[in-house]
Amino acid sequence: GAVVSQHPSRVICKSGTSVKIECRSLDFQATTMFWYRQFPKKSLMLMATSNEGSKATYEQGVEKDKFLINHASLTLSTLTVTSAHPEDSSFYICSARKPQGGIATNEKLFFGSGTQLSVL
């Protein structure tokens, strides 16, 4: 399967600081990447859709000024949690859409390993 690398895997920061999380597709070009958030024992919640070269599309209730997304290249998307607060502590997961090519095939979504953010 395709490889999506997410870094860092864990970050602890002080309240008020900003944290950047990187998501890279290592062996394919991803025109679209997605960012999810997950609380303990809960399902993944889609935060935003990141399209290369254009502004991200945020889901309802997600603050775009709080969670800055940049998708500057076909292999890299970043999520920056600005002025982080304890309530932003969560597990953040990125995913990349891998084109399958061919006819009548659905594209697949591959996920990074996640980033555990803890804001003190």
Next chain:
Amino acid sequence: LAKTTQPISMDSYEGQEVNITCSHNNIATNDYITWYQQFPSQGPRFIIQGYKTKVTNEVASLFIPADRKSSTLSLPRVSLSDTAVYYCLVGALSGGYNKLIFGAGTRLAVHP
């Protein structure tokens, strides 16, 4: 986007076959059915994807009836390492569809 319904949890024993059923009554013509596995503190891992009938790969089988309103993930001879959360997703990433929404998932616990 089609909503999915799965059992919240299931228990099994090593060596048994496990079948997890997902209901998706509002599935659209262009939608595919995809199953993911997630371990604690890890990102979901792709298991299998199908559109209709039966799909089999090295780890699982996916059964989809003709009306496509449900699907069943079959895990043959589970082991302790199959303990995880399994998500059924319905949607399409090609064409005009651009996102998949996760449901609650099924927590599978495999016991010795």
